[in-house]
Amino acid sequence: MDDLEAITRCRAGDHEAFRHLVGRYQAEAIGHACAILGRREDAADAAQDAFFSAFRALDRFDDQRRFYPWFYTILRNRCLSMLADRTAHLSATLDGIELLAAVPGVAPDDLLALEEALRALSPDEREILTLRHLDGLSYAELAELLAVPQGTVMSRLFNARKRLRDSLGKEADR
Amino acid sequence: MTSEPTCESVLIAAMAMADGETPPIAPELVAAHLSGCASCRVDASALDATRALLDRCQRQPASGDLWPAVSRRIGAGETPAPSSDRAVWATFLALALSLVGARVLLAATPDFPIAIKLIAVALAVATFAVVRENPFKIDTGLRLGQE
Numbered sequence: 001m002d003d004l005e006a007i008t009r010c011r012a013g014d015h016e017a018f019r020h021l022v023g024r025y026q027a028e029a030i031g032h033a034c035a036i037l038g039r040r041e042d043a044a045d046a047a048q049d050a051f052f053s054a055f056r057a058l059d060r061f062d063d064q065r066r067f068y069p070w071f072y073t074i075l076r077n078r079c080l081s082m083l084a085d086r087t088a089h090l091s092a093t094l095d096g097i098e099l100l101a102a103v104p105g106v107a108p109d110d111l112l113a114l115e116e117a118l119r120a121l122s123p124d125e126r127e128i129l130t131l132r133h134l135d136g137l138s139y140a141e142l143a144e145l146l147a148v149p150q151g152t153v154m155s156r157l158f159n160a161r162k163r164l165r166d167s168l169g170k171e172a173d174r
Numbered sequence: 175m176t177s178e179p180t181c182e183s184v185l186i187a188a189m190a191m192a193d194g195e196t197p198p199i200a201p202e203l204v205a206a207h208l209s210g211c212a213s214c215r216v217d218a219s220a221l222d223a224t225r226a227l228l229d230r231c232q233r234q235p236a237s238g239d240l241w242p243a244v245s246r247r248i249g250a251g252e253t254p255a256p257s258s259d260r261a262v263w264a265t266f267l268a269l270a271l272s273l274v275g276a277r278v279l280l281a282a283t284p285d286f287p288i289a290i291k292l293i294a295v296a297l298a299v300a301t302f303a304v305v306r307e308n309p310f311k312i313d314t315g316l317r318l319g320q321e
Contacts, residue, residue: 015248022241030236044238051244101234106227114227132193133228139195154198158186158221165224 003067010058022051025068028135029075035130036079036123040098046082050075069145076127083123099130117167125160132157179203181214188218192225272297 001009001020009017026047033043033050054071061070100115102108118126131137131145142153179187179199184207187197197204208215276297 015245018248019241019245022244023239026240027236030238030240031233034234034236040234040236044236044240048240048243048247051240052247055244055248099234101232103230103232106230110227111231114231129228130233133225134231134233139190139193151198154186154190154195158182158189161189161221161224164228165220168224168227 004063007058007061007063007067010055015055018051018055021054021067021071025071026051028068029071031134032072032127032131033075033079034099035134036076036127037082038098038119038123038126042082043079046078047075050078053078072145073147080123099126100134113168117164117170120167120170121160121163124156125163128153128156129160129164179207181207181211181217184208184211184214185217185221188214189221189225192222269298272300 001017003021003024006017006020029047029050030040030043033046034040037043037046050071053074057074061067098115099118100111102111106114118129121129128142128146131142137145139150139153139157142157143150146153148156183199184204187199187201187204188208190197191201191204208218276295279293279297
């Protein structure tokens with residue numbers, strides 16, 4: 001079953017068809033929410049909320065679009081609203097590695113330093129860096145997902161990388 | 175006449191080239207600027223090292239299945255919400271009708287006791303109750319619809 005068929009079936013009352021969309025995109029959604037929120041547990045909550053909101057908004061989905069970029073806007077709004085509501089709680093509970101996986105060729109200390117440096121960035125900066133580097137999205141794909149022109153993608157990515165470099169420098173100085 | 179690109183625009187273009195994307199300014203201009211600007215060479219190299227480090231990393235895989243929880247919530251809410259546009263129009267139409275009705279009633283009965291005039295207010299309140307919607311609340315669903 002493809003996404004559009006699942007959406008059409010959901011609209012016709014077959015709620016079970018929504019399982020296809022949740023199953024297909026949940027890992028991606030949690031990963032992306034984690035990049036914004038910085039914490040996996042919150043990311044799962046945000047993704048769950050976003051899937052439910054998306055289900056309720058399926059009537060308004062434009063069939064010409066791809067599902068995930070549309071869903072991502074819902075997910076992103078949900079994450080930002082969680083951040084606005086619970087900034088104190090979120091920042092107080094951040095510790096350990098939540099975003100990055102251990103990979104051969106990157107020392108654990110470097111990984112921890114990078115995670116710390118990423119965490120020191122703003123949610124927007126963390127979001128664009130992880131979408132680009134961990135998901136390998138092109139500038140055109142980033143522009144579609146973030147709903148901004150490619151020029152904006154470039155300047156945001158540049159500023160985020162610069163901030164990360166500075167943040168890594170501070171980590172190294174500690 | 176072509177103006178000299180700024181250091182930042184050169185660094186952005188160098189980043190795009192390293193990412194395999196089309197730079198916003200010509201590669202020859204980038205190369206020419208970098209060859210004559212030591213500060214930009216240092217910055218470009220540091221940014222490239224950051225890019226290389228990030229490119230070696232992977233996202234922590236997500237575990238768990240969200241479907242049981244989403245499914246429960248869908249079951250509790252039953253069906254997808256009706257079209258937001260229709261709901262909003264129905265709300266405002268009902269409100270407008272009740273306000274017009276109230277105005278007509280008030281105009282037609284200038285000397286009636288206050289209890290009668292309260293019927294108009296009751297009409298408006300009833301509208302809120304019938305449509306189960308406060309038309310003055312901020313509707314976040316509308317924002318989703320535009321996105």
